Amino acid sequence: xxxSVISNSLDPCxxxxxxxxPSWSIRSxxxxxxLKVAQxxxxxxxxxxxxxxxxxxxxxxxxxQDLRTRLMTQSPKHSCFVAVMTHPRQNGQPGQxxxxxxxxxxxxxLWLVRRPVPYLSNLAVAPNYRRQGIAQNLLLACEQVAITxxxxxLYLNVLKTNSAAQxxxxxxxxxxxxxxxxxxxxxxxxxxxxxxxxxxxEHQGL
Numbered sequence: 001x002x003x004s005v006i007s008n009s010l011d012p013c014x015x016x017x018x019x020x021x022p023s024w025s026i027r028s029x030x031x032x033x034x035l036k037v038a039q040x041x042x043x044x045x046x047x048x049x050x051x052x053x054x055x056x057x058x059x060x061x062x063x064x065q066d067l068r069t070r071l072m073t074q075s076p077k078h079s080c081f082v083a084v085m086t087h088p089r090q091n092g093q094p095g096q097x098x099x100x101x102x103x104x105x106x107x108x109x110l111w112l113v114r115r116p117v118p119y120l121s122n123l124a125v126a127p128n129y130r131r132q133g134i135a136q137n138l139l140l141a142c143e144q145v146a147i148t149x150x151x152x153x154l155y156l157n158v159l160k161t162n163s164a165a166q167x168x169x170x171x172x173x174x175x176x177x178x179x180x181x182x183x184x185x186x187x188x189x190x191x192x193x194x195x196x197x198x199x200x201x202e203h204q205g206l
Contacts, residue, residue, distance in 0.1 A: 024100065024134060026141050029071065029080040036099045037082060038064035044124035070104075077107040077116075077149065081141045083125065083134045100129040105142035110155060110192075118146035120156040139172050147197050154197060157190045169193055 029037060042060040046053070070078060083101030101124060108119035120142050125135050146154045156174065158165045174193040 024083055024085045024129070024132070026081050026083050026101075026134075026137055029067075029082050029102070031071070033082055033099060034064055034067050034071070037080075037102050038067060040099060040102055040126060041122060041124050043126075070106075075106070078104070079106070079142070079145045080104045080122075081138055083129075083138060085129065101125040101134045101138055103138040103142055105145055105154070107149070108155075118142070118149060118151045118154045120154055123156075135168055136172060139169075143195065143197055151197060153194045155192065155194045157192055160189055160191055166191070 038060050041063050042056060046056060046059055048056065067080070071080065081103050082099050085098045085100045087096045087098070103120065103123040105118055105120050107116040109116050110119070120139070123135065123138060125138075143154055155177075156169065158169060172195065174195045177192040177194055
């Protein structure tokens with residue numbers, strides 16, 4: 001499925017073929033996106049300046065294979081979205097697309113909750129495209145999916161040291177889980193956050 005679910009600046013009078021400015025949209029991932037998504041995730045989680053730079057080619061292959069495996073299972077309780085930047089067409093040629101963000105949501109068992117719950121992972125936005133609302137709308141796409149699964153909450157983990165991500169999630173309405181899924185919370189490097197989902201949003205468009 002590659003239908004666009006969110007778009008930021010398409011002119012409704014002109015349609016998608018007459019873009020005059022770069023615009024982004026969010027849609028479900030497609031097979032042909034996987035290499036680019038793997039590259040984006042690799043660059044986001046293992047930047048070239050990190051101690052992992054020597055292993056980037058291997059890490060990229062591993063991320064790609066994991067993505068491909070999850071996509072091939074075609075689970076009804078798993079979704080992966082990509083944010084696509086479309087640049088204006090030039091000289092009559094179609095506009096070029098670039099994947100600038102991605103996120104996944106799937107049912108996952110958490111020790112604390114004791115039942116499968118929607119869990120968000122692999123949220124990444126390319127550095128040059130941050131602070132444009134892309135991450136917030138990727139979160140929104142996952143929340144809408146979780147609502148169709150009749151879920152009350154959406155969960156995610158964030159590193160304690162990642163203050164920028166914590167600010168993003170707090171702004172989006174995510175709060176720390178009161179109890180810890182780990183016996184020794186003080187030694188954990190991650191925080192478990194959750195957002196309560198509004199049933200009224202089930203009937204709202206994206």
